[in-house]
Amino acid sequence: MDLGTGACLVLTELKLRSGERLMAKITFIQPDGQAQTVEAEAGLTVMEAAKLNNVPGIEAECGGACACATCHVYVDELWREQTGKPSEMEEDMLDFAFDVRDESRLSCQIRVTADIDGLVVRVPAKQF
Amino acid sequence: MSPQDQAAPAALETIETDCVVIGAGPCGLFAVFELGLLDIKAHVVDILDRPGGQCAELYPEKPIYDVPALPIVTGQELTDRLMEQIKPFGPQFHYSERVDGLSRLEDGRFRLLTDAGTEFITKVVVIAAGGGSFMPKRPPLDGIENYEGTSVFYAVRKMEVMRGHDVVIVGGGDSALDWTLNLQPIANSLTLIHRRDDFRAAPHSVEKMRALVAEGKVRLMIGQVTKINGDGANLQSIAVKTAAGEETVPCTAMLPFFGLTMKLGPVAEWGLNLHENLIPVDTEKFETSAPGIFAIGDINWYPGKLKLILSGFHEAALMAQAAQRIVYPGKKVLFQYTTSSSSLQKKLGVK
Ligand SMILES: Cc1cc2nc3c(=O)[nH]c(=O)nc-3n(C[C@H](O)[C@H](O)[C@H](O)COP(=O)(O)OP(=O)(O)OC[C@H]3O[C@@H](n4cnc5c(N)ncnc54)[C@H](O)[C@@H]3O)c2cc1C
Ligand code: FES
Numbered sequence: 001m002d003l004g005t006g007a008c009l010v011l012t013e014l015k016l017r018s019g020e021r022l023m024a025k026i027t028f029i030q031p032d033g034q035a036q037t038v039e040a041e042a043g044l045t046v047m048e049a050a051k052l053n054n055v056p057g058i059e060a061e062c063g064g065a066c067a068c069a070t071c072h073v074y075v076d077e078l079w080r081e082q083t084g085k086p087s088e089m090e091e092d093m094l095d096f097a098f099d100v101r102d103e104s105r106l107s108c109q110i111r112v113t114a115d116i117d118g119l120v121v122r123v124p125a126k127q128f
Numbered sequence: 129m130s131p132q133d134q135a136a137p138a139a140l141e142t143i144e145t146d147c148v149v150i151g152a153g154p155c156g157l158f159a160v161f162e163l164g165l166l167d168i169k170a171h172v173v174d175i176l177d178r179p180g181g182q183c184a185e186l187y188p189e190k191p192i193y194d195v196p197a198l199p200i201v202t203g204q205e206l207t208d209r210l211m212e213q214i215k216p217f218g219p220q221f222h223y224s225e226r227v228d229g230l231s232r233l234e235d236g237r238f239r240l241l242t243d244a245g246t247e248f249i250t251k252v253v254v255i256a257a258g259g260g261s262f263m264p265k266r267p268p269l270d271g272i273e274n275y276e277g278t279s280v281f282y283a284v285r286k287m288e289v290m291r292g293h294d295v296v297i298v299g300g301g302d303s304a305l306d307w308t309l310n311l312q313p314i315a316n317s318l319t320l321i322h323r324r325d326d327f328r329a330a331p332h333s334v335e336k337m338r339a340l341v342a343e344g345k346v347r348l349m350i351g352q353v354t355k356i357n358g359d360g361a362n363l364q365s366i367a368v369k370t371a372a373g374e375e376t377v378p379c380t381a382m383l384p385f386f387g388l389t390m391k392l393g394p395v396a397e398w399g400l401n402l403h404e405n406l407i408p409v410d411t412e413k414f415e416t417s418a419p420g421i422f423a424i425g426d427i428n429w430y431p432g433k434l435k436l437i438l439s440g441f442h443e444a445a446l447m448a449q450a451a452q453r454i455v456y457p458g459k460k461v462l463f464q465y466t467t468s469s470s471s472l473q474k475k476l477g478v479k
Contacts, residue, residue, distance in 0.1 A: 061389070067186045068389075092328050095300050096387040098268055099352060100323045126268040128386065 024117040028055045028073075031125040040112045046121065047071040047108035057123035064108035069096040070127045071107040076120035083110050083119070098128050139247030145171050146455045147252045148240055149219075150227045153181020155425030155440030156256030157210040162448035164217030165464075165472055168252070168455050173222045173242060180207030181258050182426075183437075185388060195437055206437070216477040222246060226261060230398040230421075238420065251420070252451045255407060256440070258426040261393030265386040267298070269356050279363035280356075280382050284311075292316050294378040296366060298353055299385030305329035307383055308337050312346055319347045319377055321368060349377070356382070395427065403429045413450035414443045420454055422447045 022042040026049050029035045040049030050058040050071075062068035066089055075083050080103060086094060090109045094100050107121065147163055149156045152174035160170050176185060183192075183203030191200050201209070222242065229241040230253065240248040264282035266272060272280055284290065284307060295315040297304050300322040306329075312318045320337065327334045340346040351370030356379075358364045366379045392405050400407055401417040406429035409416055416423050424447050425440035433439070452461060466472050473479035 062186060065187055065190055067190065069387075091324070091326070095323065095328060096265065098386075128265050128268060128389070 022114055024112050024114065024119070026050075026112070026116070027118075027120045028058075029120065029122045030057060031123065042112050042114060044112045045108045046073070046110040046112060046119070047106075049112060050107060055123070057127065058107060059127045060108060062108075066090055066093050066106060066109055069093045069106060072097040072100075072124050072127060073105055073107045074101060074103045074122040074124065075105050075110075076122070077103065079116065079119050079121075082115050096128070097124075098126055099124055138245070139241060140245030142247045142249065143171060144249045145169065146250065147171070147254060147451060148173065148227075148238075148248045148250045149254045149256055150240075151181060151256035151258055151425070151427075152176070152179040152221065152223075153256060153258045153425060153440075154183055154206060154210060154437050155258070155444060156181070156254070157207070157214055158441050159254050159256055159424060159444040159447065160214040160217055160219045161210075162444045163254075163451060164214065164219075165466070165475060166448050166452040167475070168448070168451060169217065169219070170254075171220045171222060171248060171250075173225050173227050173240075173246075173248075175224065175226045175261050177224045179211055179221070179223075180204065182390075183207050185262060192437070216475065226394065228394045230394075232418070232420075236420070251455050253421045254447060254451070255395065255416070255421065255423040255427055256425045256444075257393075257395050257423075259390035260395060260405075260427070261391055262388045263391050263393070264384075265389050267353065267384045267386060269353060271360075272356060274360050275356065275358060275363050275382075278361050279358060279380060280384070282384065284383070287311065287314065290315055290381055293381040295319070296321060296353075296377065296379040296382045297385070298322070298383065300324070300327040300329065301385060301387075302329045302333070303385040304383075305333040305337055307385075308346060309333060309340070312340055315381075317347070317378065318345070319349060319379070321349045321351060321353060323350070323352055325350050349375075353382075353384075406433075412446065414447040415450060422451065 023039045025037055026040050027035050027037045036055055038049055038053040047060050047064055059070035061070045090106050094104055147168050147170045149159050149170050149172045152172050163170050184207045188204035189202055191202055193200055195201055225242040225244045227240050228243050231239050233239055238250050238253050290311050291314045293315055294317045295311050296319045297308050298321045308320045341348045349368055349370055351368045353366050354369045355367035356363055363379050365376050368375050368377050407416050407423040407427055409423050409428045409430055411430050414422050414424050424443040426435045464472050470479055
């Protein structure tokens with residue numbers, strides 16, 4: 001199921017118009033070790049940054065509503081403080097993810113801010 | 129013999145009607161309204177045990193902001209309001225049934241068959257199947273599909289099947305907890321596995337579960353299943369990773385509860401043209417490649433399609449006009465407003 005086409009188009013436009021807006025770098029590491037660094041505008045979510053840049057392994061079936069758990073990522077040790085703890089709603093949704101660890105987050109619930117410039121997250125082997 | 133056991137399943141019950149709507153999501157529900165205004169009574173079938181589709185199943189408590197004239201409405205509220213709006217038309221709902229077969233009869237009508245053995249003979253079919261069939265999520269454990277139906281179950285139809293088994297239940301919601309409480313008395317052993325020591329399920333069932341754990345009748349493990357072991361058809365044990373390390377737990381029946389996901393399902397097998405798992409339709413009648421079969425809502429595709437509730441509502445209105453020409457051939461289609469037409473108001477029960 002893919003609900004996101006409309007929303008993604010809007011996001012692309014936002015990105016094009018962003019010009020001088022604050023951008024943060026986010027690195028996604030695949031299970032095979034391949035890394036991809038993308039630029040994300042502050043205010044987006046990490047999931048949106050992944051979708052806009054076609055990062056594999058982030059499915060985000062619900063379009064960021066914290067209702068599907070298919071945007072699961074592992075936050076790198078060094079970045080766990082800056083990204084914070086999951087809310088109760090996110091914890092409940094994480095129950096529906098697979099191979100959940102202490103460093104698990106739903107990437108649609110992590111906001112891009114200046115604080116997380118340089119963020120490193122790992123994409124799980126499977127999103128369910 | 130259950131219907132699934134036969135090559136050409138026999139119907140247990142046959143219903144002749146004008147229109148069958150497949151899917152009780154918001155678009156299927158609103159289709160009932162538009163069809164009703166045109167004197168077409170509908171039967172509505174859904175796999176879920178209640179109406180609302182994605183709105184009720186995936187985001188009942190989340191707000192929707194783009195339904196015209198409702199600045200904010202939750203998924204469940206929208207569903208409730210639609211149910212109220214279509215009440216005057218007395219739709220007949222067939223919940224917990226999946227439409228598996230759809231074929232055309234020689235007289236031009238259609239035959240639908242559900243997995244519960246209900247057969248419909250109908251003049252018009254409206255496919256409002258959204259993102260497809262809601263199906264339980266399958267944990268990505270190697271080889272799990274080989275055990276489904278023999279040792280791995282996503283629902284319990286007959287409790288007796290579980291008697292004497294080493295049952296493992298995975299999850300922390302109501303299904304996981306309810307089955308823990310129900311199956312514990314008849315299972316040989318019962319292990320509940322959840323990733324954290326915190327449960328979404330109703331507090332009173334959590335309390336009961338904890339009491340059983342204290343009495344030593346249920347084993348609670350905080351961890352995750354990493355591997356399943358068996359002979360290819362029957363499970364023997366599973367590997368569980370906990371904070372203390374990895375442990376092998378005897379298991380001859382496993383019930384994983386990781387929620388539902390949508391898969392296209394039987395819709396793909398009805399011989400309709402498909403475009404990336406969606407059903408192409410025209411934008412005048414929202415009819416599929418098979419005349420008399422319409423598709424509205426998230427399941428359809430046409431240039432410019434937006435998967436929005438409001439688009440599905442519009443599609444339902446135009447579809448109903450075309451359906452009327454099939455159900456009542458030769459009848460003059462009169463355009464009317466609900467505000468001013470006394471005949472429409474009579475149908476709505478407001479006059
Ligand atoms: C988290 C989230 C947030 C959303 N937010 C918005 C929003 O703000 N605004 C908006 O406009 N839209 C939103 N949407 C999208 C909106 O929910 C969908 O567009 C809408 O639900 C589509 O309605 P539908 O009736 O076409 O299908 P669905 O709601 O998908 O319902 C289809 C039903 O058909 C049933 N079905 C399928 N196949 C069969 C079969 N073979 N037999 C029997 N039953 C079958 C399914 O079980 C299901 O219940 C959101 C979606 C999600 C997931
Ligand atoms: S995109 Fe669905 S939970 Fe994050």
